[in-house]
Amino acid sequence: RKEVEQDPGPFNVPEGATVAFNCTYSNSASQSFFWYRQDCRKEPKLLMSVYSSGNEDGRFTAQLNRASQYISLLIRDSKLSDSATYLCVVRSGGYQKVTFGIGTKLQVIP
Amino acid sequence: DTAVSQTPKYLVTQMGNDKSIKCEQNLGHDTMYWYKQDSKKFLKIMFSYNNKELIINETVPNRFSPKSPDKAHLNLHINSLELGDSAVYFCASSQPGTSGGMETQYFGPGTRLLVL
Numbered sequence: 131r132k133e134v135e136q137d138p139g140p141f142n143v144p145e146g147a148t149v150a151f152n153c154t155y156s157n158s159a160s161q162s163f164f165w166y167r168q169d170c171r172k173e174p175k176l177l178m179s180v181y182s183s184g185n186e187d188g189r190f191t192a193q194l195n196r197a198s199q200y201i202s203l204l205i206r207d208s209k210l211s212d213s214a215t216y217l218c219v220v221r222s223g224g225y226q227k228v229t230f231g232i233g234t235k236l237q238v239i240p
Numbered sequence: 241d242t243a244v245s246q247t248p249k250y251l252v253t254q255m256g257n258d259k260s261i262k263c264e265q266n267l268g269h270d271t272m273y274w275y276k277q278d279s280k281k282f283l284k285i286m287f288s289y290n291n292k293e294l295i296i297n298e299t300v301p302n303r304f305s306p307k308s309p310d311k312a313h314l315n316l317h318i319n320s321l322e323l324g325d326s327a328v329y330f331c332a333s334s335q336p337g338t339s340g341g342m343e344t345q346y347f348g349p350g351t352r353l354l355v356l
Contacts, residue, residue, distance in 0.1 A: 229285070
């Protein structure tokens with residue numbers, strides 16, 4: 131089983147739609163969780179950290195389910211500019227060891 | 241005032257050559273990383289340094305040798321380049337202990353390496 135698993139997609143959704151991505155992780159001792167965004171031919175950038183109680187940033191909501199070992203990202207009212215690959219990131223174990231998922235590609239269609 | 245910079249941005253070279261990629265960060269971070277993103281877009285950590293000391297060394301061929309002359313710089317030297325080394329190499333930095341353990345990694349723009 132991979133340390134961090136994501137559905138690579140692509141997810142093709144119309145503008146204004148709500149879309150959700152899940153990510154599962156294998157190490158129950160994982161400590162920190164993040165969603166990063168990567169645009170085509172660009173570097174990854176932090177979208178949001180995922181807190182135990184869940185957190186929201188505008189149209190984006192992140193949730194953590196430790197019992198089932200997954201995190202989720204919900205995007206409401208999708209914009210064309212949301213088209214990107216969304217990377218699930220998990221920090222666990224030793225010093226600054228982070229593992230990236232393969233990413234889920236989102237394409238928002240006009 | 242780029243936070244994490246890498247040079248070169250593109251690198252095209254022949255198999256068997258030796259090449260270096262340089263990375264610099266001006267964020268004052270203690271930790272720096274090298275990642276490899278292959279053609280399948282999978283981003284995998286290669287090395288991590290904290291204050292010039294190697295702390296993470298994933299299963300990487302010993303043809304890859306990182307060097308950190310100071311905590312603001314982390315260079316990557318690759319010997320005897322192979323076709324399979326073709327990928328995008330990203331440098332990143334972070335400051336451990338910030339934000340309650342939720343420290344952000346800041347990535348450089350990437351170096352696109354093509355081995356012919």
